[in-house]
Amino acid sequence: MSIKVLIVEDESLAAQKLMRQLGDIIPPIEVAGWVPSVREATAFLQQQAVDLIFLDIQLQDGLSFQLFEKIDLATPVIFTTAYDEYAIQAFRVNSIDYLLKPFTLVDVQQAVDKFQRFHQTAAPRPDYQALARLLAQQAPPAWRERFMVTVGERIQSVPVAETAYLFAAQKYVFLVRKDGSQHIVDFTLDDLEQQLNPADFFRINRKYLIQRAAIQDMVQWTKGRVKITLAPNPGEDTIVSVGRSADFRKWLGR
Template sequence: MDIWIIEDEQLAASRMAKMLQQAAPQATIGAIYATVADTVAALKQRQPDLLVMDIHLADGNSFHVFTQVDVRCPIIFTTAYDEYAIDAFKLNSIDYLLKPVKESELQAAMDKYKRLYQQPTAAVPDWTSLLQAMQPTAKTYKQRFAVRYGEHLKTVDTSAVAYCYTENKASYLITHDNKRYIVDYNMDELEAALDPRRFFRINRQFIISVESIAEMLTYTKARVLIKLNPPTKLETIVSSERAAAFKQWLDDSPAV
């Protein structure tokens, strides 16, 4: 059995490879791809027996793979978010696993794959419902946050947020007038809640608004150094894995 891992985080890909080797010792990890572009190019050449695919990749949403190539193999989806059309995935894919993926859940997904697809009469997956679920919807994003302010609570409109960051396991909002508020959300939750037309996660620590960018400088290995307004003493560099998607976001976002 040939399995491909589609995952843009190197540590997550390595962990998944080890888990798959335990869940299916007879399988071979044929390839690991980190981008939509590389995945599409590879699938046009040949297709594996099974894909284990993260939904968020370095250059965009992995759903875009389905609009560029006819995927004929079954898929186990993985993601840090639970906001997607789970029913459609359950119908058309092997499983939908939330990160961090548990060994028992992966084992159950592999057992399901064997029951459904390692049979002489195994059917080719039909991705129609998944493609329909991908159609744009009028998703609403967070309009304001309830924050702690001394002994009080107050609300902060997302339009006032310049950027968010995490430090010492706490998450903070920084407003355009340079006020800092702690919030009860982790960075994954903030990324999912904020409108991606205005906000972009440049690395594991920072989510920035397009309005907060004061200056951008080229950095090593195609990375970009961001100078923010209000300024911060923390390092604000777009990770190499997110650099291509960041540049695309700048093209799609309002002018800086």
Template sequence: MRILIVEDEKLAADRLASLLKRIECTAEIVATTPSVRKTVALLNLKPQLDLIFMDIQLADGISFEVFDQVPVEVPVIFTTAYDSYAIRAFKVNSIDYLLKPIDEDELQAALEKFRKIRSHAAPPQLGALEQTLQLLNGGKSYKTRFVVKVGEHLHTIPVEEAACFYSYEKATFLQTTAGKRYAIDYTMEQVESLVDPECYFRVNRGYLVKLKAVKDIVAWSNSRLKLELHHPTPAGEVVVSREKVNDFKAWLDR
């Protein structure tokens, strides 16, 4: 069993490798990569692999970025510290996830699931896993990427790169953390229901913002708040409506 470990913490990678060799005598650790960039570079070489263990948060980003840059045809078992990314982004060819610190019995059960899938030569069945993740997240699964049109081409924008969403001239736009803007085929109400409320707040009818997009917060007239974004939008001022100020402050203080 040829295995790739994607993990940026050496102690965690070494412990996982040790557990794998103890449980599975045929396990061969082909490589350990600590970053998105190095994982993509390795996978582009098309190494012979049977299974990938992949941490969610890596040295230079989140591991889901790997799937946007290179085809991953090998089954994946995610390892995670149980943060929101694991719940929001299980839309790739994963067969299981393991909560850190990894338990030996759970690792053995995950390997058994992999063996059953491989013996039946069938693609991974994600239904039960997705249901479990939805239950962990209060029954809600959030969107992981948006498809945008650039000229004649379609691109995907990971939700993590979206700084804010706004309404302008009867259209809805996604603005990235780099300040790029794209029209998307959703209403603001739809977007609000699709993204994680832990990460995005609907400050008024026209704006849904991420905290990292906010450069400054200023007290405004009529007990409102004015937000200054790192990258302003054509839609004008971003003002937290008076009825949402208390909720917005509570959201900031989480």
């Protein structure tokens, strides 16, 4: 008999990779659905029952722990997370399983094996809300730490630290790495402005969200604006908009 699972993950490439991994393990897995947000996960689970949930920590509309505040969730959960070792210890203490990104097929198989043992022995339900409180005490704000991107036919994990800037063009958002390579990402700049650490990233205009370390030079421009030289060179002028120039100067001084 197959195990019916829900994947709650805001990056489509990461979700697709997990689906492929679930298709390669034993016992058979039926993926009942994939949703990218707390709101959609809440709606799904109010309509359908599943045996197991793979739950990312950081979603489009906030931390996934909000899900436990919205519904009384008795379904076992395997968290997929990029949290540091202190927070991972909190998972262990609370007997909650997790997959530390980036994870392998072997990791997924071991997590499902653990779920089966949990299910067969009727182990006590973990206190998810206690875990959420503990993580809030231990961990800094859960800013995005990596992106899943495609390189040819391969899926690659790109740390945010390698990002120089992101820009919008032709209905897509492109991530530009420090080495000059570019990748399409599955988010709008509005989404990313909320997900990336504001100590490091600033939205200079409607088109560009830049990393502080990518700024090579700046000059005063017309109407109180600032013209920036970025590395790698985007091949066009990058100018802080009038409405953002004052906040940009404050950000630089922090």
